Amino acid sequence: MARSTRRFQAPDEPAPFFEGFSPETFKFLHGLKKNNNKEWFEQHRDDYELYLRNPSKALAETIGQYFRNNRMPVVGNAKVSLFRINRDIRFSPDKSPYKTHIGLVFPFEGSKKEEWCGYYLSFEPAKTGKGMTVFAGGGVYMPLPPHLKRIRAKIAKEYEELNKIVRSPKFKKIYPDGLTGESLKRIPQGYSEDHPAANYLKMKSILFGVDLTEKDLLTERLPEIVGERFKAALPIIEFLGQA
Numbered sequence: 001m002a003r004s005t006r007r008f009q010a011p012d013e014p015a016p017f018f019e020g021f022s023p024e025t026f027k028f029l030h031g032l033k034k035n036n037n038k039e040w041f042e043q044h045r046d047d048y049e050l051y052l053r054n055p056s057k058a059l060a061e062t063i064g065q066y067f068r069n070n071r072m073p074v075v076g077n078a079k080v081s082l083f084r085i086n087r088d089i090r091f092s093p094d095k096s097p098y099k100t101h102i103g104l105v106f107p108f109e110g111s112k113k114e115e116w117c118g119y120y121l122s123f124e125p126a127k128t129g130k131g132m133t134v135f136a137g138g139g140v141y142m143p144l145p146p147h148l149k150r151i152r153a154k155i156a157k158e159y160e161e162l163n164k165i166v167r168s169p170k171f172k173k174i175y176p177d178g179l180t181g182e183s184l185k186r187i188p189q190g191y192s193e194d195h196p197a198a199n200y201l202k203m204k205s206i207l208f209g210v211d212l213t214e215k216d217l218l219t220e221r222l223p224e225i226v227g228e229r230f231k232a233a234l235p236i237i238e239f240l241g242q243a
Helices: 023-034 038-043 045-069 145-166 169-174 214-218 222-232 234-241
Strands: 102-107 118-125 132-140 206-212
Touching (some): 023 038, 045 222, 132 214, 132 234, 145 169, 169 222, 206 222
């Protein structure tokens, strides 16, 4: 019998299981906000890894599994979804080296980096100095002109479908504010002011979102809580992502 030339491949490591963030996560972020410098961060690097970085990785992977289980064409994993905590301070007057606004992104499958469309989850110390501000949403933020031009063309042509999505009970229940984003004062060139989708055509960003609670961050059900809200907006992501 011929000897196989295939090399043995170890099975993939199981994805980390998200068990919830902890009060120590919040304590670290509040501490970093008050002491945003390299010396303090290095003294608390173990806390960063244990209470923020590791559970964030597990959260990204678990939300990604939710997408796969629900056949949602969205990417979620530690490599794609997590940002570095270091700020780019090269051109910023604020020289604080670290972010205290923690974000995870989940792009629509196939979307290019410069034509990003997808979901976003963020949390940060509340401005009151106590507790956390938590947000889940998505859409398209400040797309480049060629991308925005295609989005507007799709809206102009398929505005009835867009209205149907935005007015659906499932979307309105989770996102009562509908679609939001900075808008032009006048209709873009090439479109009439009385176009039935004029409000959407004026938008420079097309976004949706909902606030979550600090309690949501503490539960191992957070991937499901976030996933359910993201799922309610999947028709919008597909509409924008296919432009």
